[in-house]
Amino acid sequence: MSVRVIPCLLLRNGGLVKSVxxxxxxxxxxxINAVRIFNxxxxxxxxxxxxAARPTGLGPxxxxxxxxxxxxxxxxxxxxxxxxxxxxRRLYSLGVEKVIxxxxxxxDPDLVARSAELxxxxxxxxxxxxxxxxxxxxxxxxxxxxxxxxxxxxxxxARMEARGAxxxxxxxxxxxxxxxxxxxxxxxxxxxxxxVPVVALGGAGSVQHLNEAVRAGASAVAAGSMFVFHGRHRxxxxxxxxxxxxxxxxx
Amino acid sequence: MSENILxxxxxxxxxxxxxGHGNLGSILNMLKKIGSPAKLISDPKELSDTRKMILPGxxxxxxxxxxxxxRGFATAIRERIRLGADxxxxxxxxxxxxxxxxxxxxxxxxxxxxRCRRFPAFGDKRxxxxxxxxxxxxxxxGSPLFENMHAPPRFYFxxxxxxxxxxxxxxxxxxxxxxxxxxxxxxxxxxGVQFHPEKSxxxxxTLLRNFSGLNR
Numbered sequence: 346m347s348v349r350v351i352p353c354l355l356l357r358n359g360g361l362v363k364s365v366x367x368x369x370x371x372x373x374x375x376x377i378n379a380v381r382i383f384n385x386x387x388x389x390x391x392x393x394x395x396x397a398a399r400p401t402g403l404g405p406x407x408x409x410x411x412x413x414x415x416x417x418x419x420x421x422x423x424x425x426x427x428x429x430x431x432x433x434r435r436l437y438s439l440g441v442e443k444v445i446x447x448x449x450x451x452x453d454p455d456l457v458a459r460s461a462e463l464x465x466x467x468x469x470x471x472x473x474x475x476x477x478x479x480x481x482x483x484x485x486x487x488x489x490x491x492x493x494x495x496x497x498x499x500x501x502x503a504r505m506e507a508r509g510a511x512x513x514x515x516x517x518x519x520x521x522x523x524x525x526x527x528x529x530x531x532x533x534x535x536x537x538x539x540x541v542p543v544v545a546l547g548g549a550g551s552v553q554h555l556n557e558a559v560r561a562g563a564s565a566v567a568a569g570s571m572f573v574f575h576g577r578h579r580x581x582x583x584x585x586x587x588x589x590x591x592x593x594x595x596x
Numbered sequence: 597m598s599e600n601i602l603x604x605x606x607x608x609x610x611x612x613x614x615x616g617h618g619n620l621g622s623i624l625n626m627l628k629k630i631g632s633p634a635k636l637i638s639d640p641k642e643l644s645d646t647r648k649m650i651l652p653g654x655x656x657x658x659x660x661x662x663x664x665x666x667r668g669f670a671t672a673i674r675e676r677i678r679l680g681a682d683x684x685x686x687x688x689x690x691x692x693x694x695x696x697x698x699x700x701x702x703x704x705x706x707x708x709x710x711r712c713r714r715f716p717a718f719g720d721k722r723x724x725x726x727x728x729x730x731x732x733x734x735x736x737x738g739s740p741l742f743e744n745m746h747a748p749p750r751f752y753f754x755x756x757x758x759x760x761x762x763x764x765x766x767x768x769x770x771x772x773x774x775x776x777x778x779x780x781x782x783x784x785x786x787x788g789v790q791f792h793p794e795k796s797x798x799x800x801x802t803l804l805r806n807f808s809g810l811n812r
Contacts, residue, residue: 347729349729414621440620440624466726467728564722
């Protein structure tokens with residue numbers, strides 16, 4: 346079996362954007378167009394996170410997600426602004442395979458369990474944004490990187506697994522958009538603490554980085570910048586490593 | 597004009613069985629993409645003219661079987677198959693074709709001789725359960741579901757249980773995850789795939805085209 350290599354795309358007001366350190370969002374393009382390109386490249390899986398769905402109070406953009414789902418012929422996960430069980434149900438019925446719960450998983454952990462009951466654990470992903478302090482201490486952060494909790498990511502992820510999360514997306518805020526590599530220490534700690542797959546996110550810039558995360562214990566690797574930027578000047582270009590390179594990841 | 601002026605016979609819609617246990621949106625999306633008419637069926641009476649059925653499924657074996665039986669689908673599906681309709685079970689839908697599962701205590705549909713077992717805890721910690729991801733399959737020659745595939749096919753799997761067939765010739769394709777198992781089964785007009793063709797790019801599209809008869 347090959348390691349899943351997952352483009353993680355950020356939605357904001359119907360468009361695709363990419364951040365650095367959860368800030369400085371740059372417009373990348375149209376999401377449907379991106380899905381079509383990723384279809385042609387036969388990506389393993391796609392993750393969409395809507396970073397405006399919660400702050401604007403609008404919730405998931407169901408019309409856009411229906412359009413994305415009708416074009417996404419690979420497993421497709423969505424997170425952002427999910428408010429309640431009704432939202433979760435609606436996402437599954439559109440053809441979203443996995444719902445991603447982040448802030449809501451912290452504020453209403455029962456929703457993790459109820460969603461897992463509905464779709465099975467493999468359809469429920471808890472995404473965890475983590476900040477590393479100058480002293481090397483890790484904290485879980487919710488609300489798009491704005492609310493720092495007094496929560497250690499290791500204990501937090503184990504608790505979410507116990508609630509029914511079938512997978513953990515582990516996103517390093519410090520590494521986001523840097524393309525300098527994952528926070529391997531963080532990947533190692535969380536991967537050791539849970540038995541469900543951990544998806545490393547934040548910092549990948551090369552296939553070498555993907556390999557490092559797998560060696561640190563990640564079951565799958567996700568990236569944003571690496572798949573939407575090209576070259577030193579970060580020209581916008583949707584790319585994905587070829588199958589031969591991918592087959593080597595984690596081997 | 598609604599008449600079919602080119603006189604191309606439109607295939608009758610594939611019945612996608614809606615018993616409350618499947619990710620139906622993805623299947624309908626892909627059938628639409630490949631140009632195959634499809635119809636969601638939530639009342640077994642509506643199966644009466646059906647030539648082709650898809651039985652999707654996510655979740656637990658017992659709750660899936662309970663839903664099929666309580667809604668009258670178990671009987672209706674068997675009856676359609678007896679009359680020659682084709683059935684494709686996907687994921688849990690394939691597992692329910694068998695006789696039983698270690699996941700539950702209910703009987704399966706009993707359309708394929710075999711039972712589902714849970715993957716054991718593997719020594720290799722990278723082999724997590726469920727098996728989730730892309731895996732190549734080894735196709736048994738002459739299997740109609742896998743015709744017209746021009747590269748070694750790979751598919752997206754998510755499962756903790758696998759089917760063990762009594763008859764080796766019911767195994768249409770094999771995969772391996774810690775141990776070899778049936779990735780696809782076939783017994784005459786009854787087909788099952790453990791993976792998700794609706795989420796498996798070109799290989800999934802080809803497989804669903806084969807099932808829907810569009811490639812013939």
